[in-house]
């Protein structure tokens with residue numbers, strides 16, 4: 001299971017298959033990480049620095065995080081893609097598109113075939129967020145994810 005949690009200036013990735021329940025997360029930031037709660041990760045409950053430092057201690061890298069760099073990720077289900085937009089500072093609305101991850105729905109699952117981020121936005125974890133956004137949606141829909149795109153395959157490998 002892959003989940004993407006985003007709040008304020010932090011995006012958190014969780015890969016359940018890597019989680020070995022060493023519980024560094026629930027002891028490091030107990031208000032943020034609580035097994036049994038839904039969702040079990042709530043980024044509104046603690047300062048970003050506390051969350052970041054706790055995730056840093058996850059021994060299996062089931063939890064990882066990046067700063068959002070004022071880029072928002074949205075799922076555009078009508079067009080089978082997730083999209084990254086800059087955030088307009090004044091209005092808070094989505095601004096310029098700076099990346100997208102495309103998939104098609106097949107009988108076998110959701111095939112991710114293309115992931116791209118604007119060159120000036122590379123190195124910020126945006127592509128990873130895009131892939132996770134699609135993967136999370138597929139898993140919630142009960143569909144298998146088939147990463148044909150080499151970048152998506154790398155993000156999702158175990």
Ligand code: SF4
Pocket residue numbers: 018019020021022023024025026057058059060061062063
């Ligand atoms: S610290 Fe990492 S491996 Fe341990 S329970 Fe939390 S998410 Fe899982």
